[in-house]
Amino acid sequence: MPDIEDLLNLLSESETRIETRRFGPFAFRLGVDGTALAPLYRRVLDAHERFNASPLSQVARQLEREVVASSIFGTNSIEGGALTEEETQQVLELDPAQVREEEQLRAVNLKAAYDVAQRAATTPGWRLDVPFIQKVHAAITQRLTHPRNQPGVFRDNPKAIKTHVGDQAHGGRYQPPQHGHDIETLMQALASWHQELAARQIPALIRAPLVHYYHELIHPFWDGNGRVGRVLEAALLQADGFQYAPFALARYYLTHIDEYFTLFNRCRRDAKRNVAHPHTSFVQFHLEGMRVSINDLHDRVNQIVKLLLFQTQVRDLYDEKRLNARQYTIISQLLATGEPVPLAEIRRAPWYQSLYLKLTDKTRQRDLHRLRELGLVTVDQRERLWPGFVSVQSVPDD
Numbered sequence: 001m002p003d004i005e006d007l008l009n010l011l012s013e014s015e016t017r018i019e020t021r022r023f024g025p026f027a028f029r030l031g032v033d034g035t036a037l038a039p040l041y042r043r044v045l046d047a048h049e050r051f052n053a054s055p056l057s058q059v060a061r062q063l064e065r066e067v068v069a070s071s072i073f074g075t076n077s078i079e080g081g082a083l084t085e086e087e088t089q090q091v092l093e094l095d096p097a098q099v100r101e102e103e104q105l106r107a108v109n110l111k112a113a114y115d116v117a118q119r120a121a122t123t124p125g126w127r128l129d130v131p132f133i134q135k136v137h138a139a140i141t142q143r144l145t146h147p148r149n150q151p152g153v154f155r156d157n158p159k160a161i162k163t164h165v166g167d168q169a170h171g172g173r174y175q176p177p178q179h180g181h182d183i184e185t186l187m188q189a190l191a192s193w194h195q196e197l198a199a200r201q202i203p204a205l206i207r208a209p210l211v212h213y214y215h216e217l218i219h220p221f222w223d224g225n226g227r228v229g230r231v232l233e234a235a236l237l238q239a240d241g242f243q244y245a246p247f248a249l250a251r252y253y254l255t256h257i258d259e260y261f262t263l264f265n266r267c268r269r270d271a272k273r274n275v276a277h278p279h280t281s282f283v284q285f286h287l288e289g290m291r292v293s294i295n296d297l298h299d300r301v302n303q304i305v306k307l308l309l310f311q312t313q314v315r316d317l318y319d320e321k322r323l324n325a326r327q328y329t330i331i332s333q334l335l336a337t338g339e340p341v342p343l344a345e346i347r348r349a350p351w352y353q354s355l356y357l358k359l360t361d362k363t364r365q366r367d368l369h370r371l372r373e374l375g376l377v378t379v380d381q382r383e384r385l386w387p388g389f390v391s392v393q394s395v396p397d398d
Contacts, residue, residue: 002201003038004034004037004038004041004042004203005034005035005037005038006034007034007200007201007202008030008032008033008034008037008038008202008206009033009034009035010034011030011200011202012029012030012031012032012033012034012277013029013030013031013276014029014030015027015028015029016028016029016189016192016193016196018185018186018189020177020181020182020185020186021179021181021182021185022177022178022179022181022182023177023178023179023182023186026177026186026189027271028189028190028193028214029271029278029279030197030202030206030210030279031267031271031277031278031279031280032206032277032279032280032283033276033277033280036277036280036284037206037280037283037284037287040284040287040288040291041203041205041206041287043287043291044205044287044290044291044294045205047290047291047294047295047298048242048245048294050298051243051245051294051295051297051298051301052243054298054301054302054305055301055305056243056301058304058305058308059301059304059305059308062304063244063297063300063301063304064244065089066300067244067247067248067297068092068111068114068247069085069088069089069092070085070248070250070251071114071247071248071249071250071251072088072092072107072110072111072114072250073085073088073107073251073254074250074251074252074253074254075110075226075227075230075231075250075253075254076088076106076107076110076227077254078226078230078250078253078254078257078260079224079226079227081103081106081107082103083103083104083106083107088107091104091107091108092107092108092111094108096108102144102145105143105144106144109139109140109141109142109143109144110140110227110231112139112140112142113136113139113140113227113228113231114231114234114247115139116135116136116139116231117136117231117232117234117235117238118235118238120132120235120239121235121236121238121239122238122239126239127195127198128191128194128195128211128232128235128236129191130184130187130188130191132235133187133191133215133220133228133232134152134153134154135152136228136231136232136235137151137152137221137224137228138151138152139151140224140227140228140231141221141223141224144223144224146222146223148161148222149221149222149223149224150222153221154180154183154184154187154220154221155178155180155183155219155220155221155222156179156180156181156183157178157179162175162178163175163176163178163219163222165216165219165264166261166264166265167261169258170258170261170262170264170265171261171262171264171265171266171269172265172269174217174265174268176217176218176219177218177219183218183220186218186220187218187220190211190214190215190218193214194207194210194211194236197210203240204236204237204239204240204242205237205240205286205287205290206283207236208232208233208234208236208237208240208246208286209233209282209283209285209286209287210279210283211229211232211233211236212229212230212232212233212286213264213267213279213282215228215229215232216229216264217264217268230249230250230253233246233249233286234246234247234249234250237249237290242290244297245290245293245294245297248293248296248297249286249289249290249293251293252289252292252293253289256285256289259285260285263281263282263285264282266281266282267279267281267282306389307335307389309389310387310388310389311335313376314328314331314332314376317374317376322374323370323371323374323376324367326355326356326367327367327370327371327376329351329355330346330352330355330367330368330371330377331371331376331377331387333346333349333351333352334346334377334385334386334387335387340380340384340385340386341384341385342382342383342384342385343379343383343384343385344383346385347364374388375388376388378390378392380392
């Protein structure tokens with residue numbers, strides 16, 4: 001395969017020009033500076049290689065659950081969703097028959113769209129096409145209230161209704177194609193153009209954000225365009241072998257939401273003014289998001305593995321009778337809390353008081369001393385109790 005820098009620079013300014021009936025000419029361009037992108041591209045691949053070498057098989061189920069909840073919260077919040085991350089996780093655990101509220105339905109629909117994308121991305125020979133895009137949109141918007149949106153159906157604006165995208169705070173407003181025939185033409189062209197990029201060996205790390213960008217530029221649906229664009233991007237990345245990070249990327253976009261929205265307009269304006277490599281900044285943003293997301297996932301895998309090893313250690317010590325039932329309960333309660341707990345608060349807890357109902361304070365002190373001696377708990381300078389697998393020195397003293 002050609003060097004990534006040379007390949008991108010060679011194809012950067014080639015374009016596919018489409019004539020539409022009413023919107024006028026529309027051009028698909030790679031439009032990136034290979035010299036600027038190559039170092040970050042390689043850093044993403046390095047991070048991905050380290051992540052794949054981590055013990056993923058031990059934590060796959062938990063990691064998948066966390067990533068899906070975080071991603072749905074992120075992508076939903078970008079579009080104004082009101083659920084917290086904890087509420088999102090709770091909704092995803094509901095029986096679908098129990099889901100009634102619109103906010104809950106938005107989260108459940110996104111999970112359905114993720115499932116559609118993951119099934120497609122893991123199917124040998126799958127390629128992006130218009131029916132797939134419409135299927136993702138249908139999953140995202142089914143049963144949601146909207147005066148004009150039809151799940152899976154492209155927008156076709158009546159004369160009296162104009163669609164605009166963006167706002168002045170993020171670089172201005174833009175009027176995308178308004179007529180159904182133009183939109184259909186451009187979406188078919190987008191799928192074909194993506195396939196041409198793949199045939200020319202443009203990596204998914206470059207193709208995926210460009211499909212995302214052009215999907216938002218065409219803005220083919222009445223509702224759900226942002227959510228669809230992020231799912232398309234994730235599907236293309238997952239089909240290329242990236243795990244978890246493609247969906248975790250939505251949280252990065254939420255964290256940098258102003259930059260995310262602004263870059264769409266900046267790239268659009270630069271392309272209109274014929275600025276060289278107009279899409280570089282958006283692809284850079286995407287690559288940095290992937291790098292950060294993969295590294296965060298790597299850290300999370302290490303945390304989960306540490307926790308699993310710690311739980312095994314505690315259970316073994318208990319089975320070997322090196323821990324008594326009271327000490328085992330203290331550790332179990334601390335792990336269930338999921339955060340450090342002030343000693344004073346633990347001592348006031350009913351479960352703790354019941355352990356020592358007929359025992360002396362000396363016994364309490366001896367139990368805690370034994371836990372600290374074995375390295376199973378740590379007490380920080382603020383008299384908070386931490387599980388032993390957490391390095392208290394690395395915890396900020398907030």
